Amino acid sequence: MVPEKLINTIPQWLKEWKEGPVVTLILQLSRNLKDKKFPAKLSIGEREEIVTMVCEELEKTPFWQTPLKIKCGELTSDWLKILFERKLITRYILNSPQGVCILFDKEEKLLARINDRDHIRLVIRETGNNMEQAFTNLTASAYILEQIFEFSFHEQFGYLTSSPVYLGEGLSLNALLHIPAIFFTRQTEKLFKILSDYNILVWGMEGEGSDITGSMVLIKERDLLMRKEDSFARFQKALGEINELESTSRSILMVQHQKELEDRVLKSLAILKSAVILGLKEALELLSTVKLGIETGIIDGVSPNFFTRSLIFMQPEHLRKKFGLPQLDPLRESELRAELIKEALEGEHEG
C-alpha cells in the first residue's frame, strides 16, 4: 500500500533546492546477484523470491531506519502513476510492475528498486549543493551492498548489468538542471558543446525521449567502464562548466536585456496569477520564467517553495488524487492546475 500522505508532501530532494542550475543529482547504482538471470528473464515467482531475500537483507542495513516498502505488483494503476510522477519508479516498471518492489525513506532521497531491469538499483537523490555528500553516500552504499551480497562480476567488464550501458561500476550519474538563462540567451549550442565534450546525453525532464520544456533538462553521463572516482570528477567538472555558462548568461540578461527580462518575468507571473486553465507544458514554461525572476531579484514576496510545490503537485495523477476525483478530463485537469498554482503562489498551505 502507498501511504496517503505521500501525495501531500514534496520530496525532500526537490524541497531543499533553493536556487542555481543543478536541481537534483540522481545517482544510480545497478547490481545483479551472482549466477542469477536478470529480472526480465525471470518468472514472476522467481522475482518474488529475490524480492523477499533482498528486502530481508536490506532492512538490516544502516541505510534506513524504517523504510517504506511497496510491492508494485499489488498496486492499482493510479497509485503506480503517483509513484511514477514522484520518480520513484520508471516507465518500464509502470508498464510491467509484477515482481517489483521498492524501498525508500520518507525523504525519498534513498531508494532501492528491486527487480527493475537489474536485481538491485539503488538511487540516491541529493540537491545540487550537496554534491560531495551524494558521492560519499554512494560510495558508502556501494561498499555496504558489497558486504551483504554476492554480485555478478566479470574480469573484463566489471559489474554486470542487464544493459551494457552501465558496465563497469554499474553506475549512472544523472542531474536535473534548470537553466533558463542559457535558453533565453540562445546559448544552447555552447551547452551542447560542453555536453558532447564530456560524453553526456540530454533529454527533457521526463527522461529518455521527452521534449525539453520549461528550461528543465535531465542529463546523463555515459562513461562506462571507468573508475567511479574518475566518473564523479568528470561529472562534477561538467556541472561546474554548465553552472558557469548559466551564470554568465544570467549576467548577460541582467546587463544587456534587463527590460526584456523584466517584461517576460512579470508577464509570466501575471498569467500564472490570473489564468483559468493551464496545460502542463505551458505551466512549466511560465513557472520556470517566474523562478528565474525570483532568483535574479526581479520579483520578491513569492513563497520560495512555490516552484517545487507546483512542479510535483500539478502532475495529472497528483491533481486527481488531491481533489479526490474518480476521473479527470484534460480541461478540468487544466482548471485545477491553474487553481493549484495560484494557491502555491500565495504560499498557502505551507508544508
Add this chain to the structure above:
Amino acid sequence: MPICPVCKLREADTTLVEFVEGRIKKRLLCSICAEKEADGVRSIIITSTEVRRKGKKCPVCGTSLYEFRRSFLMGCPTCYDIFRDELTEILKKVVGRESFLGERPQKDSEIIPLLQERENLMKRLNEAIKKEEFEEAAKLRDEIKKIEEQLQWFQKN
C-alpha cells in the same frame, strides 16, 4: 540461396535497403558485406528470419545475438561470455575502452558481524521493553548506539 555479389563467397541472406538520391534501392547481400556497405542512417539492414534463428544463443537464458543487437540488453551473466567478442567490438567503437578500469570488489569481514550484532541487540531490546525491564533496555540501547556509531564510521570511510 543465391551467392553474395560482393564477396562471391557467402550466401546472400540479408537485404540492404538504401536511400540513394531520393530513391529506395534494395540489394541482396550476405550479412557481413551488408554491414560493410551500410551507410549510417541512409540504409537499413533487414535480416531474414532464417539468420535470426541460426545466430548464436545463450544456453542459460536463451537470448540470441539478434535479440541482443536489437534491444542492447543482456539476459543473464552468461550472455556476457557468449557475446563477449561482439560486445568488445561495440565498446571499442563507442567508448574507446574495452575493459573495466576500476577495482575488483572486496569484502571486509568486519561489517557483517556488526550488522548481525545490531540485529540481535534490537531483538533483545524489544523483548526487554515488552517485559518492562527498563534498566536492561537502557543498557541495550547504549550498546546499539555504540554499534551504530561504528557503522557510521564505516559508511564515512
